Amino acid sequence: MIPFTHLKDWLSAAEADAVLAKLEARNDWTQGRIRMFGREIPEPRLTFFEGDPGLRYTYAHRSLEGQGWTPELEALRDRFARDFGIKTNTVLANLYRDGQDSMGWHRDDEPELGPDPLVVSLSLGATRDFDVRRDADKWTHRFALGHGDLLLMGSESQTQWTHSIPKRIKISSLRINLTFRQVFGL
Numbered sequence: 001m002i003p004f005t006h007l008k009d010w011l012s013a014a015e016a017d018a019v020l021a022k023l024e025a026r027n028d029w030t031q032g033r034i035r036m037f038g039r040e041i042p043e044p045r046l047t048f049f050e051g052d053p054g055l056r057y058t059y060a061h062r063s064l065e066g067q068g069w070t071p072e073l074e075a076l077r078d079r080f081a082r083d084f085g086i087k088t089n090t091v092l093a094n095l096y097r098d099g100q101d102s103m104g105w106h107r108d109d110e111p112e113l114g115p116d117p118l119v120v121s122l123s124l125g126a127t128r129d130f131d132v133r134r135d136a137d138k139w140t141h142r143f144a145l146g147h148g149d150l151l152l153m154g155s156e157s158q159t160q161w162t163h164s165i166p167k168r169i170k171i172s173s174l175r176i177n178l179t180f181r182q183v184f185g186l
């Protein structure tokens with residue numbers, strides 16, 4: 001059993017198109033700077049963070065604070081709670097401008113996410129590979145996440161596994177991913 005559940009076409013094409021258009025039109029996409037291995041580098045993607053006011057999420061020395069919800073992301077958050085019983089109070093959005101943008105192997109295990117974080121991940125736009133690797137034996141599996149697909153990352157997904165979005169130089173169009181998480185005030 002692996003703790004990742006891929007729900008293809010969870011949003012209809014029309015719904016996915018509408019959310020993607022709203023997100024593409026936002027003007028708060030930022031290229032953050034993160035610290036890795038003692039060096040500060042620009043992230044190879046753009047991001048924004050949204051969530052309950054005052055909630056803070058810090059990764060790779062980059063600190064983000066929630067300032068409330070836009071209606072379309074709040075509606076998605078409520079749907080996840082209703083459909084899956086997964087309560088979330090923040091969303092980190094990633095925009096991969098093309099296949100040169102990527103995310104290295106990592107886990108979402110910051111202390112404010114609690115001991116066994118659950119993550120609900122919605123993909124929009126270009127299909128990209130999403131690789132997962134199990135700590136115990138380094139076994140890897142690849143999901144192709146397409147427009148409107150949902151990936152539920154369940155119990156142990158962040159404690160026993162890592163994940164990544166590899167570069168794909170032939171992909172020239174953008175992808176947006178929304179990762180909804182529950183941040184606990186520390």
Ligand SMILES: O=C(O)CCC(=O)C(=O)O
Nearest residue numbers: 094103108130165177179
């Ligand atoms: O873009 C994705 O599908 C993954 C995003 C991710 O790994 C993260 O935000 O931690």
